[in-house]
Amino acid sequence: MMDGWYGNGWGVGAWVAMAVLMLIFWGGVVTVVVLLVRRTHPGAAAAPRPPHLDAERILNERFARGEIDEQEFTARRTALRRQE
Structure with missing residues (x-):
């Protein structure tokens, strides 16, 4: 009776799904940043010459x-x- 307008809430499954999607999102952001840095500094990752x-x-x-x-x-x- 005092649940409010949002009903029973999201439940545990929705919170877990949101956490997983958040990790995927931030992992993608980090991947894009790393790829951009590598592209602008191509010699930084090169192996040293013999x-x-x-x-x-x-x-x-x-x-x-x-x-x-x-x-x-x-x-x-x-x-x-x-x-x-």
Whole structure:
């Protein structure tokens, strides 16, 4: 008799469904934010380069600057590639 205008209320099932939908909603919001951040910063999640590639890059730069001759360049590059 004193139930008010809303009847018997929602019941437990409706509250559980609302909680699950709330988790799905906020999970979607977090997923969208993460995807947007990854898209604007693509290099942030990239794996680091192997050390031998950095060494070969430095070797190429030294050869380009004329610090080493072709024979030394070839010998060192061969040695680097053997270590892979």
